[in-house]
Amino acid sequence: MTNRENRLTTSWGAPVGDNQNSMTAGSRGPTLIQDVHLLEKLAHFNRERVPERVVHAKGAGAHGYFEVTNDLTKYTKAKFLSEVGKRTPTFVRFSTVAGELGSSDTVRDPRGFAVKFYTEDGNYDLVGNNTPVFFIRDAIKFPDFIHTQKRDPQTHLKNPNAVWDFWSLSPESLHQVTILMSDRGIPATFRHMHGFGSHSFKWTNAEGESVWVKYHFKTDQGIKNLDVNLAAKLAGENPDYHTEDLFNAIKNGDCPSWTLYVQIMPLEEADTYRFDPFDVTKVWSQKDYPLIEVGRMVLNRNPENYFAEVEQATFSPGTLVPGIDVSPDKMLQGRLFAYHDAHRYRVGTNHQMLPINRPRNEVENYQRDGAMRFDNNGGGSVYYEPNSYGGPTESPADKPAAYSVSGEAASVSYDHNDHYTQAGDLYRLMSKEERERLVANIISAMKPVEKDEIKLRQIGHFYKADPEYGTKVAEGLGLQVPADVVKS
Structure with a gap:
């Protein structure tokens, strides 16, 4: 007798009487459209793959925690950094950038390094790479750059002519090209590479005082890279080498960790520094702005389901918490829109409600409806603001701190053009x-x-x-x- 607690059901919960034979008109007759279980299975199967990410399509992820090891409350009021010893749950996704979902892990390519902190003030995403700089510094060039990394529209092959033509006409790419073509262009594993926020960000303390900041995750396993010949061999024999390595390391209790450091720059020094501190193709000298330890991140739990956790995880540098804000970095400013918009297209307008993306604190706002809204959609509560019915209201203390801007509205380049x-x-x-x-x-x-x-x-x-x-x-x-x- 079938165990009623383990019955196969349709997606609407009805028991399935036969999952091996479709309903037909006789043993040889055509299949009947009334076989709704068959239709649902085939329709769902056709839709099992959400569109892959335009960039960072191939990746691996893991859960862990971040523990504060240094008191930096004089710089930021972010609650998850408020006391030494405090732990915050995290989810991290590593990725290659240019390849498709089925591409090899061991190609020469930057690696994405995206961290989601589930804080008591909402989620905070730090979305960077394993390099401290990038190829371009203005988001208006990003679609063109990525086109050069993708396949030629006629041959459907990777196109070195496009790659080097674009780079040679974009000298700001030289710093990142040098890193990419160096030994660090092919990390040995995800565990043996650093991570960077890459952009400059702004920290603000409880008194409203702000500083500029850059993030550096230093691997505690040490830097290791792959020889080009071994990388090519692995690309053919085990294209999922990095994904497998991360999963097995955590499974076997060899949990990887990174120590987070920041560089701190006073606001006023941004105007006089010898490089534009908001140009993501440049670094701040550590002699000028030494690394300051913040805490340690440990990854200690593998996903239970790759699609639900790794593939549906959505990150954006615009996912911020009080005490952390953005800078006028032009590349960052474009990402603030592009990332959230990509997730609305790829995963859905309610992607933030999925378990992997949902904040640990209660979400209270007036957003309603949209595809795949799977909670009670606000029930019968008030659905607009301002209102007279006691709905959630703004908290002025959490407004981002202001910084001065000036100039004419125009399409202009950065003032500093030393790319060499x-x-x-x-x-x-x-x-x-x-x-x-x-x-x-x-x-x-x-x-x-x-x-x-x-x-x-x-x-x-x-x-x-x-x-x-x-x-x-x-x-x-x-x-x-x-x-x-x-x-x-």
């Missing part, structure tokens, strides 16, 4: 062997480029960062550094 100093400094910091591998990786990546014009333009950027850098790439490609670049 930091890339050159990074090159010179590398050992001889690291520089040789960097150059070899670049040569290998640029050889398929069809136009010498593109190669020479990019060589010029390398040369301006460091003459040896450009010369060695040129020699490897059988070219010479352009004479006008050498003279300049």
Whole structure:
């Protein structure tokens, strides 16, 4: 006799009498449209895959906690950072950037590093990469940049011509290109890489005093990277290598951890610093603004269901809590819209209500309806504001602190256009062997480029960062550094 507590049911809860045979007109007759169980199964199957992320499609995630180890309340009133020893639940998603959902984990690509803190003041998302900088610094260029990383519309192949053409015409990319083509372009595992907020953010304390801040998650496992030949071998033999490594490490009790540090810059120094502190293609020197420890993040629990937790997890740098706010970084400003909008398209307008995204504190607002609204939709409560019926109201104490802005409304670039100093400094910091591998990786990546014009333009950027850098790439490609670049 069937156990009534373990009966197979339809999606509307009715018991299923036969799940092996569809309903037909006789043993050979056509299938009947009245077989609603069959229709529901097929219709649901057709819709089991939500659209993959446009970027960061392939990823892995885990649950954990963040524990404060240093009192920084003089800088921020964020409650989850309010006392040493305080723990906040977290969910972290690691990812590659350009590849599709089924791509390999071990390709040369930046890695996404997204952290969701489930705080008592709502969720806080820190959505960055394993690099402290990015390829571009204005969100208006982002769709074009990502197009170059995706497949050619005619051949449906990756297109090195587009990649290097865009980079050579966007010299601000040089710093990130140098990191990407270095040893750190292929991390050994998700556990053996740093994470960064990348952008500049603003912290405000209980007295309303603000500072600019940058985030650095330093891996406690140490940095490890993959040799290019081993990475290529793994890409063919085990394309899910990083996903498997993270899951098995946590399963076996080898729980990875990162120590979070911040750099703090007084507001007024942003106007005089030698690089624009809001330009995401640049770093702040740690000699100028030393790292200050904040706390430690540990990942200790694997997802129970990949789709429900990793695939449906939604992150946005606009998911903020009191005490933490944004900066005028142009790339960040664009992400504030684009990320939430991507989630509304991909997962649904009520994506924040899904268990993996839902805040641990009670949500009280006047948003109603929308596809897949699966709670009581506010019941019979008041549904507008202001109102006279005692609904939730604003709390002025939680308004973000103001900062001064000035200027004309116009499409303008950043004032600072030195794209070479930091890339050159990074090159010179590398050992001889690291520089040789960097150059070899670049040569290998640029050889398929069809136009010498593109190669020479990019060589010029390398040369301006460091003459040896450009010369060695040129020699490897059988070219010479352009004479006008050498003279300049």
